[in-house]
Amino acid sequence: MKKPFKSPFYKYSPALILMTLLLFSFSGNKNDNEPKPKRATNEPVFLSATYKGEDEVYKKYPLKEGEFYNPILQGTYPDPAISRKGDDYYMVCSSFAMFPGVPIFHSNDLVNWTQIGHVLDRTSQLDVHDTGISQGVYAPGITYNENNDTFYMITTAFAGGAGNIVVKTKDPMKGWSEPYKLNFAGIDPSIFFDDDGKAYVVHNDAPEKALYQGHRVIKIWEYDVEKDQIVEGTDKVIVNGGVDLEDKPIWIEAPHVYKKDGLYYLMCAEGGTGDWHSEVIFVSDNPKGPYEPAPSNPILTQRYFPKDRENMVDWAGHADIVKGPNDKYYGVFLAIRPNEAGQVTTGRETFILPVDWSGKFPVFEKGLVPMEPKLEMPAGVENHTGKDGFFPNGNFTFTDDFQADTLDYRWIGLRGPREAFMKKTKDGLQLEPFATNINELAPTSTLFHRQMHKNFSFMTKMKYKPKSAEDMAGITCYQNERFNYAFGITRKDKDYYLLLERTENGESKIIASKKIDLDNPFSLKVQANGDEYEFSYALDGEQYQNLGGKVSGDILSTDVAGGFTGAMVGLYATSANDATPN
Template structure:
């Protein structure tokens, strides 16, 4: 579906516990019927313990062994020399949207939306706001959530991280999979608690605010008090929280109805955060939808309950008023969270997207960083109206000398030789596995993927490991042993269950078949090309992307050859595929009966 600047959020639903789907339902074309369930508390449960669930027993097919995976980015914008003491935007390249940040114990912690990918809600740590390390995930156990039956862009929306009195809190929404909840941890690397569900809080994008008097509040987006006056009419609500009891208390009230200027019918006021500075309560929100009209706005009050006075200079961040034909545009800026930096200045993390051809982006919505200026009168501003988001920015004063942000920004090569005891934290899966099909121990130094009956168009969990596409120009490659009969295996580029490429191999009567499958929308997957080659022990596969042109190659020992060049990779862009994620690439294996 085409991307638009507005969207229609259903209220987050909480449906009854469900059972595992039957084999016939594994490749349902849509998320109709039961869309999710509230999971029980199964903290620490092993994946293998869930394999007995009907329809998800471990596949009997022989595993496929991958020797390595390598990814290289070559974006022209990242080639610009970086002066000492400066950093590059985005600080997290690739699909890392809806950032939220908190300062604790001299460090910074940042989380992002993850939708139905697993593990969910990545947690990053930094000492200087520029160099980041992925230290874990909040949703890292199968029993915490269940995303079966959901489209890729449902699930976890806009988490917020807070720290108070020695405890970290993440509060968020599991859309169509339980509703609003929060989790806690003493160590942000985990483990995190099981979800504490908030059945009385409807809507999305919740955040906590801890006031000086010890009171705690939950703020979020929801429908207005009366019937919506127009499409996208929403409100910001607040209620006091009793964290000891794990529930809201007292009246729930509207802080902001519609947006900063209701006379203009503003759409999708959301992502609210409250900050306290110099006796003022600042309510900072996103407005305008998550596409090109996205923006960040602010209002303030001397009283936590308002009334909140909008800033006359709103929006404090947007790119919507810039020429559409500007070179190498960055768009969709908004959904910011503010924090005081190591140098005493305030900084904002926010999402934005790097476009090609003026409107496409396969890398999804990424995390950017800019300083916050407190203007005369005490109002914050992230970026003056009409200015483009800078790609190179002076870092906080505590950052000196050369800056190396790999593997999260800039051009770099990232390689996984699968030599460790556990998978690298940057690998993600589509939804939550019911059986452990990825194995690093059976043959040390190799990744073994046990093929499943699920294809990439499933609404369950295919045997696909993905790592985010972080560049407009890139190469992703892997080496694998030729799969056994009855198995297809190779390298996939996936935006969702409806938009993907699969560069695969399978046994043929007279050798090894290398093929390229594509799905682009509601139509079934189709084979774009195939070639039979001599069946050696190992085959290398490569996907090379150049903005909207993707090429697919193989090497069976005689050097690289292209199977397909310059296929239309725009099917992986948000403009075409819709949703809120970016493309991910990596190894995939399936039983051939899944076709």
Template sequence: MYLNPLKGLLLVSLLNIGEIHAASDSVHFDWFEYEGKDVAFSDPVPEGSFQNPILAGFYPDPSMCRVEDDFYMVTSTFAFWPGVPIFHSQDLVNWEQIGHVLDRPSQLDNIGDKVSESIFAPTIRHHDGVFYMITTAVQGINNFYVTATGPAGPWSDPILLPWVDGIDPSFFFDDDGRVYITHNGLPPQRESLYEGHRAVWLWEIDMESGEPIGEGKIIVNGGVDLSEEPVWIEAPHIFKRGDWYYLTCAEGGTSQNHSQVIFRAKSLGDEWIAWEENPILTQRDLSPDRPNPIDAAGHADFVQLENGDWWASFLAVRPYEGGFYGTGRETFLLPVEWTEDDWPIILPAGQEVPWTLPKPDLAPSEVSMPTTGNFSIREEFDGDELGMEWITLRTPVHDWSSLEEKAGFLSIDPLAVELSELDNPSWLCRRIQHATYSASSSLLAPAPGVEAGVALLIREDHYFFVGIQYVNDEYVVFLEKADGGEGQIVVQVPLPELKEGEALVFKIEADRSEISFKVQTEGSGELDLAENEDATILTTQKAWGFVGTMIGPYARLEATE
């Protein structure tokens, strides 16, 4: 059974993470529903066009490669597990997830990491029949890569790169067989001239030994123009077109000042020349008050089609009024145009990232689940495995979820782990992919000593947990809220008629900055638990970080004195 891959997991280690106890009575969830209702997605997509973003919700830092008629893409996952989803497409528009690159504790053990730590921007490349994924495990093993002969895996255990500092490593396989790594790293003399001063490094690597050939060197100091104090040069990718080597990087930080810039050289040993018309992609010069804005565009990767066309994937965000967004950084797609003197442009200055545009000249791909637009899903928990969109927070150390224990139900053995802890809570989650949405889930009233329901979280101290517990000989439903601190019960309502094992449904309605919670039982009908709560606590502006809001079934043991 595939439980992402939570099923069949053995106890890995309890050292340094505290003692964890599983409850003897599982919590049983019957189904889960989600429906997106964003206004920006309400118009039909014209025939022959596609919808941006191509991966809605928390899918940042996209990287892609082509292998004949197939395209593969990976994105960041930070502290969520399994790490680094991998997608397949044949048209660059419709993407089907085929696995996770980091799906074993031997590849990724991130207990103790904060939500926005752990796995940063990955890069995927293919060379001579082998796939390579290279990334950084911040607060962990740092820079490493893994390999596979098939994109769905299995992928190797990490091959460490201790001589690579910084983040965002990327491979480049040259035509002459030599292999290089670029990455964001420390500036000259390891001293920053100003906040955000970084550099792009280039190393040649011996793939047989895994060791560098000679010393690494800085090929970009600061950014396009050091005199203007550019910040956070990162996500460097080298590619070749004709007689030119191109280096494309993100610059300006991953928020509103984000951009994509381009350099080129005739050989890897030459000076890299920045294009005088940089950046080649940004939205920072546009009015934030424009309708349905797409902002923070950058962190691009390029791919060439069989017919010679070029396309770029990149991250951007979709804020609503006030600049808030809880969907995180998402994956977008645009064609690349080339100037007469061979410079690439993803989007001319002053233009908005389009919501819809003509598809690439490729045969359409079929997918089993939509990844953009307004859609609805219902998970019945009645199959042999969960979909790959279901993940958890940090590497599990217990086999705490099952689809076999009770047929037609997701069974969770609650752990004594709070959402605020830097551990693995017994919480199965999926991405929120819209600013306006509804979600609901049915579960059976749990045994005394257990709290269970639905949790929405963007950071350890920014979450909602709508749940039920048994208190003073009766069931009580409650809403727990964390807004920058410890979780607090903000409302609770008794359900005296509810008995253990009877069904109840939690319903959540979110409309941008407001979110409401309801509960429904057969005996009590539908009750308004909390109306128009502040949904902005689940946004990047309130809870700084690199992820988006996640939602799903959660159960925990009640705290004991």
């Protein structure tokens, strides 16, 4: 296997890069306002869409009785955090500028998960309308407070001037409050509720004086549960740099506090979110420290192994621990699975491992050896993934004819509500094109499905006749606003054209175009085999013809495009097309 390219983004923490990004705009992409005024246009109707995963690892390692696949959430579901109330487990992940924000999942056994919605599902909670996709909200924490029977979700929002915020609910199934803005800087916050009723917030922050690049600290505050605000003047640095400051550890972040057997444990990510990522643990007899590192750190990492290993999982870290079925501990964390070209297109995914906490310090079981694609089920649990409404993993097919009363939670928008541009019809889903195209920093008329496999196909059947050269609709493969493919129908003079456009580093180029007849519904498809992507069309719904040959998926990888999201594939419409067929 080719050694993965080390993107400079991954030397650093996502949080620090995002703070830098806020100071700059991307040249040629900045859009200062909401979408431009709409004009009369023919609106495309998508009759159906099908996503199909075909990764070799799942064919080579079929599940046996008592097994389930890892990762549990494939595709760009990074920075997982988890909490428990009784037999109910709730897990959240980062969503950046996707809308709605912070997907939330429920399980009773840590194997079978159901997405119950999104925590930030209203514009009053989340304002990301003019931000890059890797900005927005990230690194959420979710914690259940037994003292007042309330769930809290805390996160940093690099958009809309929000900063650090917390929302809460008595029942995650029924939605979340408006945000409470918290009066502290820094990033990656989480809340700890002690059994004496006191509460604390821990987070990553800058040191008073940076000693080297990547030097950060972990800070703790007392938290006023009645006012939902930190207590001014109670802040204290509890970790400086990391496990050993003399080693110049980088990007100590994503802290969580736990209490077990009368002791307080602080678990953090260390090493940046790239190939030196790890999880480390500290202990104290007081929630405000001092904290001492475990002698056996790290307790989770994949950084020491050959880069050409089979079924490589890498970058493991940013974890959270919960007591699972039968009082056995488990930890969720992010990691990546590069394709055969060493590129990361599926992004940072959510994995799980059992945790051995029989001694003083917890250790992720099989987290310090090369990870495998399958795990043993918790005792007494059956695998129902992909059935009975549970989220799928492994190889699966997802088909949507858009006839359900509500849109599946897997479909997400970008920088604004899906309801602003979509409408259900008797034939399918109609998208009202915004006068913004896929390369602008603005809400777009696009419904995305995460790319969850290295090898996949995505097909849609649609009806559409553009009225002008400014109209275009079809599908897009999207890493961000500067790196993507657009494949759709537009118009030139009196003729209809199908075109494939590649945008790399903000520069767009027509790969191929072809004049076609649009008397009937037609189908568009993209198929990927690792780094090779092929775009094709069918005017009769059966015989697909390729357009543009095989093209590289390099621009859909974080290695080339940077940022912190994985690739997505989506249904796309615009009335601001600027791509002209050849």
